[in-house]
Amino acid sequence: MFLLYIFVKPFYIFESGSFQPGDIVFVACFFVFLYYIGEGNLLNSKFDYILVAFVMWVFIVNFVYFSLYRQT
Incomplete structure (x- = not known):
């Protein structure tokens, strides 16, 4: 795939x-x-939780920018 x-x-x-x-x-x-x-268990260590939090933050920031600048 x-x-x-x-x-x-x-x-x-x-x-x-x-x-x-x-x-x-x-x-x-x-x-x-x-x-x-x-x-x-997918999240085995503290580093995994930090990585997931970072990826979620990146997703949120990119979604906000996409929503704001989509019309331009």
Whole structure:
């Protein structure tokens, strides 16, 4: 599935900077990864929690900028 992402990433169907088909495949890869992790504890150390908090912060900041500058 990740190879499909590598193949689809260069194709832009919508406006540049918006969500593209490659991004959708990448998000699907993430959920497949979480599914295969399964019952094991994904967050094993304090560093993992810090990393998750950082990634969530990056997502929030990017979403705010996307929302503000989408019309320009």
